[in-house]
Amino acid sequence: MKQLWLSLGLVAALAAWISSAPSVRAQTSGVIAGTISGPNGPIAGLTVNVVNNAGLVVGTAVTARDGTYMVSSLAVGRYTVQIVNAAGSVLATGVGTVTAAALTATVDLTLTGSQLSAAALAAGGTGTGLSTTTKVVLATAAAAGAGILVVVATRADSSPTR
Numbered sequence: 195m196k197q198l199w200l201s202l203g204l205v206a207a208l209a210a211w212i213s214s215a216p217s218v219r220a221q222t223s224g225v226i227a228g229t230i231s232g233p234n235g236p237i238a239g240l241t242v243n244v245v246n247n248a249g250l251v252v253g254t255a256v257t258a259r260d261g262t263y264m265v266s267s268l269a270v271g272r273y274t275v276q277i278v279n280a281a282g283s284v285l286a287t288g289v290g291t292v293t294a295a296a297l298t299a300t301v302d303l304t305l306t307g308s309q310l311s312a313a314a315l316a317a318g319g320t321g322t323g324l325s326t327t328t329k330v331v332l333a334t335a336a337a338a339g340a341g342i343l344v345v346v347a348t349r350a351d352s353s354p355t356r
Contacts, residue, residue, distance in 0.1 A: 224292030226253075226273060227264040228301040232310050236261025243276040244268065244290075268292050275301045277309075285309045 226244055230237050242263045244253040252273070253265035275288040286309055290299035 223266060224268040224270060224297040224299070225264060225266045226268060226275060226290045226292065226299045226301055227262065228275070228288075228290075228303065229261045230257045230263065230277060230303050230305065231261050232305045233307055237305065237310075241278045241280075243278055245274045245276060247272060270294055273299075275303070277303060277305065 230240050230242065236257075236259075238257055238259045238261060240257045240263075242255045242257065242265065243251045244255075244265045246252050253268060255263040255265050257263045270292050272289065272291045275290055276284045277286045278284055286303050286305055288301040288303050290301040292299050
């Protein structure tokens with residue numbers, strides 16, 4: 195009989211512990227996702243920081259070709275979404291909230307022409323957009339008897355992904 199009461203006590207204690215423990219769903223991580231666009235449509239290659247209420251960057255993403263981004267593994271809470279330029283200056287912000295009921299928050303942001311100019315200038319551009327021109331240099335050298343022959347070829351590359 196003593197074992198029966200001990201077993202019932204353990205079952206009751208276990209039931210009380212399970213009912214007071216956080217739900218499995220509350221422990222699941224959330225996602226903030228969205229699209230960054232400008233006057234001419236989606237923008238690729240921008241850095242997106244997700245900042246918690248303590249001011250700490252808890253996730254970072256770079257926008258894809260279609261302007262989309264996604265930051266995962268976020269705890270339930272309210273977050274500031276920042277678009278930052280190459281120098282780390284904040285160009286635009288938005289707010290997203292991850293809840294236990296809705297683990298995905300969507301934060302879409304649209305940058306103005308002046309915000310895009312600031313991003314381009316920080317990246318070394320001209321201020322007219324985000325594209326910059328990079329010279330791709332290919333060089334070869336060969337020892338040829340008494341001297342060295344160097345061949346250099348260049349081409350302009352205005353790819354937005356470089």
